[in-house]
Amino acid sequence: MLLQQFNIGPYQNFTYLVAEAKGGEGVVIDPSYGIEPVLAAIDESSVKVRFILNTHSHRDHVAGNDEVKARTGAKVVAHAVAPLHQDVSVSDGDAFDSGRLKFRVVHTPGHTKDSVLYIFEGQVATGDTLFVGECGRTDLPGGDPSEMYDSLLGRVVKLDDGLVVLPGHDYGVTPTSTIGREKKENYTLQPRTREQFLKFLKE
Numbered sequence: 001m002l003l004q005q006f007n008i009g010p011y012q013n014f015t016y017l018v019a020e021a022k023g024g025e026g027v028v029i030d031p032s033y034g035i036e037p038v039l040a041a042i043d044e045s046s047v048k049v050r051f052i053l054n055t056h057s058h059r060d061h062v063a064g065n066d067e068v069k070a071r072t073g074a075k076v077v078a079h080a081v082a083p084l085h086q087d088v089s090v091s092d093g094d095a096f097d098s099g100r101l102k103f104r105v106v107h108t109p110g111h112t113k114d115s116v117l118y119i120f121e122g123q124v125a126t127g128d129t130l131f132v133g134e135c136g137r138t139d140l141p142g143g144d145p146s147e148m149y150d151s152l153l154g155r156v157v158k159l160d161d162g163l164v165v166l167p168g169h170d171y172g173v174t175p176t177s178t179i180g181r182e183k184k185e186n187y188t189l190q191p192r193t194r195e196q197f198l199k200f201l202k203e
Helices: 036-045 065-072 145-154 179-185 194-202
Strands: 002-008 013-019 025-029 048-053 075-079 088-090 095-098 101-107 116-120 123-127 164-167
Touching (some): 002 036, 013 036, 048 095, 065 075, 164 179
Parallel strands (some): 025 048
Antiparallel strands (some): 095 101, 101 116
């Protein structure tokens, strides 16, 4: 598998190019501002980009959608409630393929109503739901602390410990992590009641 992580744009966004191999089918995850290095990598690796996967609809995660689509003809994939153009609408539990790559969708509202994780080939693209050592904000439009509690402590902590975490921003001490490491080290994933979690987010 080909997996490239790009730190692009003014907000330390991570955009990912994923393919079954050079010259094979693949996807771009969360194309941000300043997408040119990703487009160059697509050309250099001769990847046939079939899908653009958006983890959520905030502008810094979708700014490059149109450019990638224009260059590759890829279809935009997003959660059904995402307020953006989508060629493929997904919901929790949906699965789809790109060549030999198999993707599964986990709906994780909290940062936004349309936030999702994409699990594939031992990796999980977490967008702004989970960062290395932190979680996404819940005080922006569409954010909901109680939904974030359900997503983090009801869904994320139940994922396989070996999954490699591919976050939406370069905010941590390392650019990637694992679910197992985050369960041990990420203070937002420590066991709490809902009431404790809501109080914790306000502190």
